[in-house]
Amino acid sequence: MINPFFKRKGPFKIDKLLDLSMVANKDNLKKYNVTDIKDLVNAKINEITFYHSKKYEYLALKTKASFCITTDKLSKILPNNCTKIIVDNVLTSTAMITKTFYPNSVTDDFDFSVQEISKTSYKKNVKFGRNVLVGKNVKLGKKCLIGHNTIIESNVSIGDNCSIGSNVIIRNTIIKNGVNVLDGCVIGKKGFGFFPKKEKNFRYPHIGIVVINDNVEIGCGSTIDRGSMSNTVIGKNTYLDNQIHIAHNNIIGENCIIAGQVGFAGSSTTGNNVAIGGQAGISGHLKIGNNVKIAGGSGVIKNILANSRVMGYPAKDLKIFIKDNK
Numbered sequence: 178m179i180n181p182f183f184k185r186k187g188p189f190k191i192d193k194l195l196d197l198s199m200v201a202n203k204d205n206l207k208k209y210n211v212t213d214i215k216d217l218v219n220a221k222i223n224e225i226t227f228y229h230s231k232k233y234e235y236l237a238l239k240t241k242a243s244f245c246i247t248t249d250k251l252s253k254i255l256p257n258n259c260t261k262i263i264v265d266n267v268l269t270s271t272a273m274i275t276k277t278f279y280p281n282s283v284t285d286d287f288d289f290s291v292q293e294i295s296k297t298s299y300k301k302n303v304k305f306g307r308n309v310l311v312g313k314n315v316k317l318g319k320k321c322l323i324g325h326n327t328i329i330e331s332n333v334s335i336g337d338n339c340s341i342g343s344n345v346i347i348r349n350t351i352i353k354n355g356v357n358v359l360d361g362c363v364i365g366k367k368g369f370g371f372f373p374k375k376e377k378n379f380r381y382p383h384i385g386i387v388v389i390n391d392n393v394e395i396g397c398g399s400t401i402d403r404g405s406m407s408n409t410v411i412g413k414n415t416y417l418d419n420q421i422h423i424a425h426n427n428i429i430g431e432n433c434i435i436a437g438q439v440g441f442a443g444s445s446t447t448g449n450n451v452a453i454g455g456q457a458g459i460s461g462h463l464k465i466g467n468n469v470k471i472a473g474g475s476g477v478i479k480n481i482l483a484n485s486r487v488m489g490y491p492a493k494d495l496k497i498f499i500k501d502n503k
Contacts, residue, residue, distance in 0.1 A: 182314070182332035182349050183279045183384050188212040188223075191244065195262070198273040200246075203263055211244060214275050216406045225274065228255065229267035232462065246270050268381075269372055275382040275406070282382040285367045288312045288330040288348065294323070306343060324360065332386075333365070342397070349403045350387040353413070357394040364395070368402035368425030368443060381405060383425060396421060396437070405443075412449065424461070436473065448483065457492075470495075 187194070188210040195202045213224045217233060220226035220242035227246040228237045237245075237254045244260045245252075252261040264270040276283060291310035294300055299317050306325035311317075316334040323329070324343030335341070335352045342360035350365035358364070370381035385404020389411045395401070396419035403409055404426045411423075412431035422440045423429065429441075430449035439453050442461035451465060454473025459465070466483030476490035486495040489502075 182386060183282050185213060185278050186280065187278055189277070194225075194274060194277060198270070198277045200262070200264060200270045200273055206260065206262070209243065209260075214271070214278050214406075215242070217242070217245075219407070225262075227267055227271040229271075230462075246274070269379070271406075272372070272379065272381045275384060279382055279384045282367075282384045283380050285348075288328070290331055291328060312348075318354065330365075336391075350389065352389045353391045353393075355392040356389055359395060359397040359399075359419075361398040362395055362400065364389075364401045365403045366400075368405055370405050370425060370443070385409065385426065387411075390415075390431075393417075399423075402443075418455070430467070 191206045191209050191211050192202055194211050210223060211225050215224055215226055217226050217228060217236040217240045220240055222241060223243050225244040226240055226242040228251055234254050240259060242259055244262055245255050246262045246264055246267055248267060249263050252263060255261055290313045294305050294309040294311050297311055299311055302319055303317050303321040303323055305323040308326045309323050310328045312331035314332050315329055318335055318337035320338050321335060322340045324341060326343055327341055327345040330348035332349045333347050336354035338354055339352060339356045341358045344361050345358055346363045348365040365387045367383040372379045383403050383405045385406060385408045387401050387403050387409045390413035392414045393411050394416045396417050398419055399417055399421045401409060401423045402425045407426050409425055410428045412429055414431055415429055415433040417435050418437040420438045421435055424441055424443040426444040427441050429447045432449055433451045435453045436455035438456045441459045444461050445459055445463040447465045448467035450468045453471045456473055457471050457475045460478045464480045466481060468484045469481050470486045471477060472488035475488050475492040477492045481487055487493060488495050488498040
């Protein structure tokens, strides 16, 4: 389940797709239909993917995509049944093709479809405060609470026994059962993905969603961005303190405890039973193993093995940090 909330255009003939996306068709590809764009893991036959960094070699070797946007150097890693589309800038070309398939995924204007909940059938299932607005394609479970001035925008599913605080905005999100979202959170908006240009920056489409599993708590003022090509996922029974930011494509495991003002850059994976102290920072595209403890104020800039205890900037083994700072 990658993009259940965004309407896809196509399929496109590969030459038409590249032409519409302003991507050079260097090999004069013509014959084949392309039905969708997905990441290396989820792409299937007749779909297109992208491969831009050698660190994803183990995924590129196994991709089932029929087409892959890549560089000449990286193309040698891809399987023979995957047609390589060689470009100068993989991420820019991928963004253009994604925008062709999903033109409505670039902007995040406010939802014109919302209505006051008191004028909808949702009022029968939930208790709600004043000035609560609900958009289209929304599902609300039983015995839920929704606070004052909260907006449940289009494309949201909320399970049973959930509590959504006041002044919360949610869109493009699936929330399971028993979840508490405290006041002032923003969940499911597009992530901070763009390519800098002198005249006008180019926005990267975000076609993923946010998935929040059972019994999660999200503290006041926290923000969770939806995924760009894959989903942003919070594992069950994980507790987030106040003012935490989770960027696009992060996967956070089960039973984690994350203290206030921790920030996650995009596309990192955090294991189960991880504890992170306040104001720590997690860089992008990293893997943090199970049972890791990260001290407050640390800066994590490389992978951390399971069962490690780290501290400092850059974060290092706790014993080494203490020895170095006697």
